[in-house]
Amino acid sequence: MIAPDTAAPVASQEPIHQGSFWLPKAVSTLAPGVDNAWNIVMWVCVFFFVLVIGTMLYFMWKYKRRSENDVTSNIDHSARLEIAWTLLPLIIVMALFFVGLTGFMNSAVAPSDSFEIQVTGERWLWTFIYPNGTISPTKLIVPKGKPVRMVMSSKDVIHSFFVPEFRIKRDVIPGQYTSIWFEATEAGKYTLECTEYCGQGHSDMLATVEVVEPEAFKQWLESGGEDKNMPPAKRGEGLFAKWQCGTCHSLDGSRKVGPSLKGLFNRDETMNDGKVVKADENYLRESILVSNAKVVKGYEPVMPLFKDTLKDDQVDALIAYIKEQK
Amino acid sequence: MAQAVADSPIPEQSGTNYINAQKGILSWLLTVDHKRIGLMYLASTIIAFALGGFFALMLRLELLTPKRTIMDAATYNQAFTLHGAVMVFLFIIPAVPGAIGNFVLPIMLGAKDVAFPKLNLLSLYLYWTGALFTLSSLVTGGLDTGWTFYVPYSATTGGAVVKVTLGVFILGFSSILTGLNFIVTVHKLRAPGVSWFRLPLLVWALYATSVVQILATPVLGITLVLLMMERVLHIGIFDPALGGDPVLFQHFFWFYSHPAVYIMILPGMGIISEIISVHAKRRIFGYKAIAFSSMAIALIGFLVWGHHMFVAGQSHMAATIFSFLTFLVAIPSGVKVFNWLLTLWRGSIKYTTPMLFALSFMFLFTIGGLTGLFCGMLSVDMHIHDTYFVVAHFHYVMMGGTVIAFVGGLHHWWPKMTGKMYGEKLGALSCALVFIGFNATFFTQFILGSRGMPRRYYNYLDQFQPLHQFSTVGSWVIGLGFIVMAYNLLASLTSGARAPANPWGGKSLEWQTASPPITENFEVTPKVTHGPYDFSPEHQ
Numbered sequence: 001m002i003a004p005d006t007a008a009p010v011a012s013q014e015p016i017h018q019g020s021f022w023l024p025k026a027v028s029t030l031a032p033g034v035d036n037a038w039n040i041v042m043w044v045c046v047f048f049f050v051l052v053i054g055t056m057l058y059f060m061w062k063y064k065r066r067s068e069n070d071v072t073s074n075i076d077h078s079a080r081l082e083i084a085w086t087l088l089p090l091i092i093v094m095a096l097f098f099v100g101l102t103g104f105m106n107s108a109v110a111p112s113d114s115f116e117i118q119v120t121g122e123r124w125l126w127t128f129i130y131p132n133g134t135i136s137p138t139k140l141i142v143p144k145g146k147p148v149r150m151v152m153s154s155k156d157v158i159h160s161f162f163v164p165e166f167r168i169k170r171d172v173i174p175g176q177y178t179s180i181w182f183e184a185t186e187a188g189k190y191t192l193e194c195t196e197y198c199g200q201g202h203s204d205m206l207a208t209v210e211v212v213e214p215e216a217f218k219q220w221l222e223s224g225g226e227d228k229n230m231p232p233a234k235r236g237e238g239l240f241a242k243w244q245c246g247t248c249h250s251l252d253g254s255r256k257v258g259p260s261l262k263g264l265f266n267r268d269e270t271m272n273d274g275k276v277v278k279a280d281e282n283y284l285r286e287s288i289l290v291s292n293a294k295v296v297k298g299y300e301p302v303m304p305l306f307k308d309t310l311k312d313d314q315v316d317a318l319i320a321y322i323k324e325q326k
Numbered sequence: 327m328a329q330a331v332a333d334s335p336i337p338e339q340s341g342t343n344y345i346n347a348q349k350g351i352l353s354w355l356l357t358v359d360h361k362r363i364g365l366m367y368l369a370s371t372i373i374a375f376a377l378g379g380f381f382a383l384m385l386r387l388e389l390l391t392p393k394r395t396i397m398d399a400a401t402y403n404q405a406f407t408l409h410g411a412v413m414v415f416l417f418i419i420p421a422v423p424g425a426i427g428n429f430v431l432p433i434m435l436g437a438k439d440v441a442f443p444k445l446n447l448l449s450l451y452l453y454w455t456g457a458l459f460t461l462s463s464l465v466t467g468g469l470d471t472g473w474t475f476y477v478p479y480s481a482t483t484g485g486a487v488v489k490v491t492l493g494v495f496i497l498g499f500s501s502i503l504t505g506l507n508f509i510v511t512v513h514k515l516r517a518p519g520v521s522w523f524r525l526p527l528l529v530w531a532l533y534a535t536s537v538v539q540i541l542a543t544p545v546l547g548i549t550l551v552l553l554m555m556e557r558v559l560h561i562g563i564f565d566p567a568l569g570g571d572p573v574l575f576q577h578f579f580w581f582y583s584h585p586a587v588y589i590m591i592l593p594g595m596g597i598i599s600e601i602i603s604v605h606a607k608r609r610i611f612g613y614k615a616i617a618f619s620s621m622a623i624a625l626i627g628f629l630v631w632g633h634h635m636f637v638a639g640q641s642h643m644a645a646t647i648f649s650f651l652t653f654l655v656a657i658p659s660g661v662k663v664f665n666w667l668l669t670l671w672r673g674s675i676k677y678t679t680p681m682l683f684a685l686s687f688m689f690l691f692t693i694g695g696l697t698g699l700f701c702g703m704l705s706v707d708m709h710i711h712d713t714y715f716v717v718a719h720f721h722y723v724m725m726g727g728t729v730i731a732f733v734g735g736l737h738h739w740w741p742k743m744t745g746k747m748y749g750e751k752l753g754a755l756s757c758a759l760v761f762i763g764f765n766a767t768f769f770t771q772f773i774l775g776s777r778g779m780p781r782r783y784y785n786y787l788d789q790f791q792p793l794h795q796f797s798t799v800g801s802w803v804i805g806l807g808f809i810v811m812a813y814n815l816l817a818s819l820t821s822g823a824r825a826p827a828n829p830w831g832g833k834s835l836e837w838q839t840a841s842p843p844i845t846e847n848f849e850v851t852p853k854v855t856h857g858p859y860d861f862s863p864e865h866q
Contacts, residue, residue, distance in 0.1 A: 013787070013788075015787060015788070015789045016777065016778040016787065016789065018777065018789075021773075022773065022776045022777070023709075023776055023777070024777060024778050033705060034705045034706060034708065034709055037703055037705045037706050038700070038706050038709075038776075041699050041700050041703055041706060042700075044696075044699065045696040045697065045699060045700075048692075048696055049692060049693065049696060052663060052664075052667060052688070052692050053688075053689060053692060055667055056667055056670065056685070056688055056689070059667070059670040059671055059673075059675070060670065060675060060685065063606070063670060063671070063672060063673050063674060063675050064675050064677075065607070065674040065675055065676040066674070070607065070674035071674075072606070072607050072608040072609070072672060072673050072674050072861055073608060073609070073671065073672035073673070074609055074862050075609075075611070075672070076609045076610065076611055076612070076613060076859075077611065077612050077613070077614070077615070078612075078668075081612075081664070081668070082612060082615050082661070085660065085661060085664045086657060086660075086661060089656070089657055089660050090654075090657055093653035093654075093656055093657070093699065093702075094653065096653065096699055096702070096703055097649055097650055097653045097702075097703070099703065099705075100649060100702070100703030100704040100705045100706060100707070101646055101649065101704055101705075102705070103704065103705025103706075103708075104636075104642070104645065104646075104649075104704030104705045104708065105642070106705075107705070107708060108642045156478070156482075157476075157478050157479040157482070158476060158478070158479065158572060158638075160637065160712060162712075162778075162780065164709070164777070164778030165778075167705075167708060167709045168708060168709075169637045169708050169709065169711055169712070170637050171637055171638045171639055173566075173572060173573065173638075173639045174478060174566040174567070174572065175566025175567075175571070175572070176566070176573075176639060178639055191778075191787070193778070193780050194780070195711070195712040195713065195780040195781075196476075196712060197403075197472050197476070197479070197781075197782040198479065199403070199470070199479065199483070200399045200400055200403065200784075201399070202403075202782060202783065202784070203399075203780075203782075203783035203784045203785040203786065204785060300484065
């Protein structure tokens with residue numbers, strides 16, 4: 001939960017779990033293939049680096065200029081050498097190509113029994129929609145040991161879906177669907193990062209990927225993931241965090257992408273068409289559901305629309321929470 | 327004297343040269359002398375480099391802490407956009423051809439000037455105009471799209487997108503005209519005896535570069551015009567909200583911008599061929615292999631643009647083909663490195679400042695090239711795409727490669743350009759600082775990237791802070807290195823020793839005329855009887 005004066009409640013601060021020196025822990029069935037390819041190419045590179053730089057350092061020492069009258073070699077070509085250092089690297093890079101291709105193709109084709117989740121990216125929020133209608137913002141909950149296929153699209157600009165521990169990445173593009181799949185091999189919390197630049201909140205566009213045991217996943221999915229038996233303002237605080245409202249709206253009066261919510265309720269606000277509007281319940285409700293209907297002067301109309309995702313009782317809870325921000 | 331005619335001795339300082347031949351600001355602004363135009367390019371691109379470098383230092387400073395350090399997210403986004411745009415369009419692309427190429431290419435051919443001297447001046451004016459448009463965004467609201475202008479972000483964001491794309495569009499014409507000029511010059515203005523295989527390898531490299539500039543730049547121009555129309559007229563080519571395709575923009579953009587990577591690196595490779603041969607006093611190894619590999623890189627370079635889009639919306643079939651072709655382009659680059667290596671073999675290596683930069687280049691470019699193999703592998707790229715690994719990779723190629731080659735070339739031809747010698751000790755110091763600082767800054771970023779740190783992030787996870795701090799400290803060492811370098815070169819202008827005509831013992835034509843050269847380069851058009859790398863004793 002968020003302390004009232006928090007400036008930027010970022011959804012996920014899960015660290016990326018370290019595996020080897022270079023790579024994060026491998027937590028999907030695809031990851032070992034990628035890591036294998038990584039190790040092969042790394043040793044190829046180490047070999048060539050030592051060969052080239054070692055030779056260079058040796059020559060630098062051996063053929064340092066002793067006198068201005070040094071006589072240097074006139075040998076200026078060798079067809080055999082040229083053929084050798086064209087063909088041998090060619091064979092090696094072709095091998096690398098095939099190793100890389102294999103891992104890539106595995107990620108492209110999801111198993112036919114995959115569980116499908118709709119992923120929506122928008123500035124700066126990830127939303128996951130499950131087949132039974134459960135909507136989960138900023139938290140992707142998946143079962144361990146089952147292939148999961150993401151069907152992804154963006155509502156505004158291009159984003160990209162990246163989970164380091166799974167070794168998968170795919171752009172999320174407006175106007176078309178892209179997909180990627182994974183099968184997580186270990187329960188735990190991981191970080192999903194947006195890796196296509198999308199503006200001011202780009203680096204806060206994180207989500208938590210929570211891998212749970214299949215039974216726990218089933219239970220969570222059936223409950224819809226929310227406890228409705230608590231005071232509205234308290235519930236609103238949870239929704240505020242869940243939907244990452246704090247990325248753009250501060251609670252301490254500081255200016256972010258959107259207006260601060262501190263002392264907002266019942267204040268007179270000037271809109272960008274010059275009209276002055278009182279920020280009462282109806283204004284707040286409209287601004288949450290159809291944010292671009294009225295835009296406060298000096299701000300851009302970039303807030304997502306929530307008319308299809310939030311239910312009435314959720315909006316009530318959020319308004320109750322905003323009222324408390326004095 | 328291998329190349330110039332034996333019966334015309336090198337004229338030592340004749341009193342007048344291209345710098346003091348005419349006086350007054352107008353004699354510079356209206357000049358058609360390729361050397362004066364080269365110097366003006368040099369000054370302009372170095373100012374651009376300083377500006378881009380300033381942005382880089384500010385970015386690194388911001389990244390000292392995971393949250394806000396010195397600027398807000400919006401400013402950070404503008405800073406990395408301008409760092410990229412200024413470095414790519416105002417520095418790396420024009421610097422080597424515009425400054426060094428303009429100065430030495432005609433002299434290397436034994437020509438009096440380029441084929442179209444007035445067109446050459448027009449290129450410079452177009453560069454200035456484009457630069458003004460690009461930099462005007464600094465005072466009129468900034469640009470926050472990244473230097474790649476990806477749609478639909480660039481079609482919708484507030485900010486100076488139209489102004490900057492117009493600037494880059496104009497810069498494109500400057501680049502095309504320079505390429506055209508160089509191609510005609512190489513074909514038509516070679517002195518008697520300068521056959522194609524007696525061209526210095528820098529000329530081959532600039533020739534290959536010019537081909538790419540002429541063929542690829544118009545595609546960028548068209549793409550940017552479409553982007554401007556998208557913003558102003560909402561015609562719906564790229565923006566999906568209007569029925570367009572954002573991935574199409576990426577294809578168009580990289581169809582230019584990948585070949586542009588070779589516009590950036592090929593001239594640098596040409597400089598390295600010159601420096602290594604001259605300062606090891608040894609005939610270049612594999613002349614034809616190096617020359618043809620430049621052409622091979624230029625041609626294959628047109629066919630690999632899709633490797634920027636392995637995880638974008640491109641089909642898996644396309645990704646496969648582009649990965650295959652990308653590995654092919656590694657081969658000619660490798661051929662060059664191996665031939666440079668063998669040029670050191672049984673040479674006589676003198677550790678002058680230019681040679682130290684050339685050896686630094688070998689080290690850094692080898693790392694840059696090899697790490698490209700990671701990025702070319704489809705499955706590995708899925709993990710490192712758009713992370714700091716890629717940032718480190720292209721900085722090793724672009725900065726460790728091109729920028730180091732450029733400053734190496736600057737030190738190599740500085741005595742020729744200015745008639746002054748700089749201090750070798752400070753030269754070596756600046757090279758060492760830049761080399762150490764560079765590796766501290768960017769090798770760290772390979773580790774950051776492979777561990778999962780995405781690029782263009784203003785905030786980052788706490789676990790990455792130690793590596794980010796190390797990288798930032800490295801950037802200060804680079805900055806210090808460039809300050810020492812600037813001091814050393816500028817001080818040489820007032821207090822440097824007078825440069826002899828041929829301080830390094832080079833054999834190509836630019837060393838067979840005075841330092842600095844006279845207005846039309848040679849008293850008598852030289853007749854050439856040997857190759858440019860003939861260091862055999864009978865020609866000493």
